Amino acid sequence: MKRSHFVKFTMIVLFSLGSVGVVGGSFFLRRAFSSSSPNQVITDTSRYREIRHQLWLSQNEIKHFPQEIPQDTENLRIAYSPGVSQASVFFQARLKQSPAQIEKLLTQYRKLAKRQYRGGDSNDHANLPNGVPTTLFYTSDSGGESFPPSFEILVLNAENKGRAGFKWNHGNSYGVAIDSSASEIVYWAEAW
Structure with a gap:
């Protein structure tokens, strides 16, 4: 009779330890993934x-x-993400400058642009x-994810690194978005 009590006691202890291990392990795995999974966007x-x-x-x-x-510069905002897993890597700097400076930049970048869009977003x-992904x-x-129609998006370059039949699966693009009426410019670069 003593032997069967010992076996039952041992089984209870082993099941208890296993349960604690599963719960504790999942807690630590969850913490490890939750601290590294979210796409940390730097705005400082x-x-x-x-x-x-x-x-x-x-x-x-x-x-x-x-x-x-x-x-x-007034109203500086930045957004930078190093990308995690399959997420895009992006960097934007948005700033307000004098109307004269914005017009000068608009003239400069229009000459260099390979594509031009009014408002909207990458999709x-x-x-x-003949469109290309932007930002x-x-x-x-x-x-919001889309630029209002007041922004002129000027693509300085876009490079398709996808494979045949899956265009733009990977690539990069960069340029500026300028809102003359608000005297703002957004410098952007994105890779995916």
Whole structure:
């Protein structure tokens, strides 16, 4: 009789330890994945220089971004995501400047643009005839994904890195979005 009590006691202890292990293990796995899964978007404007000069890997894609934020800049907003798993990597800097400076930038970038769009977002632009993916409005005040029609989106380059039959599955694009009426410019680069 003692042997059967010992076996039952051992089984109860083993099942209890197994349950604690499963619950504890799932807790730690959940914490590990929840801290690294969400796409961490950096919006701290004091990190602009670090992102511009160190974190963004392809300097060619952001050579049109200002080296430093101009002193007369107002309402600076940034959005940077290093991308996690299948997520896009993006960098945007939105700033307000004098109307004269914005007009000068608009003239400069219109000459360099390979594509031009009015408002919308990456999906809208890519689905147009001969369209290319651009970006979403990550630095929007309202959290919206589309640029309002007042923005002129100027694509400086877009590179398809997808495979045949699955165009734009991977690629990158960069450019500027300019709203002359609000004297704002959004510098953007995105890779997916």
